[in-house]
Amino acid sequence: MMQPLGVILAGGQATRMGGGDKGRLMLGGQSLLARVEARLAPQVSGVALNANGDAARFADLGLPVISDSIDGFAGPLAGVLAGLDWAAGRGAETIVTAAADTPFFPCDLVPRLLQASEGMTHPLVLAATPDPARGLARHPTFGLWPVALRDDLRAALAGGLRKVVMWTQRHNGREARFEHEEAFFNINTADDLARAEAMV
Secondary structure, eight states: OOOOEEEEEOOSOOGGGTSSOGGGOEETTEEHHHHHHHHHGGGSSOEEEEOOSOGGGGGGGTOOEEOOSSSSOOOHHHHHHHHHHHHHHTTOSEEEEEETTOTTOOTTHHHHHHHHTTTOSSOOEEEEEEETTTEEEEEEEEEEEEGGGHHHHHHHHHTTOOOHHHHHHHTTOEEEEOSOGGGGOOOOSHHHHHHHHHHO
16 A cells, blocks of 8 residues: 555634634644644655645645635544545545644554554544543544545535544444553643643
């Protein structure tokens, strides 16, 4: 299989942080986006940023900026679809997504997702960590997604589907298990940002 392309999902509205681009928040002297790109880029064959609104505000990053084709902030799946369409134009078979507000995700994310997908016709794998209450917590913004299913995803979104796991289960999606519960710690509030500063 070809090395996946990487897509950073930054299309959310950051309502709990007062709006704006959460990826621009500074953590230990670097923006969250810069930290996420630095972790993702060595694991993939190229990186794009999924963000909505004026793409020029990200010009300093030097990344392709792709916006959702589905109107109205349809959630992470709309960003996944935008990434799959971009990847299709580049002849790629798969993408791996990472959230712009999750700066500590594993440096072996992509190889572990690929390993979990072995034998699948359409590689579709979400990252997951142990959860005392539920047994396993899936992380829907961290996944391996097949370009071959992009039209199926488009139709599902057009039909109103928004829950990532509902769509992945439809296609017998798998999980790649990461044992460290904090691996996908994401920053939603000012308190989370303070906690992340301590973790840096």
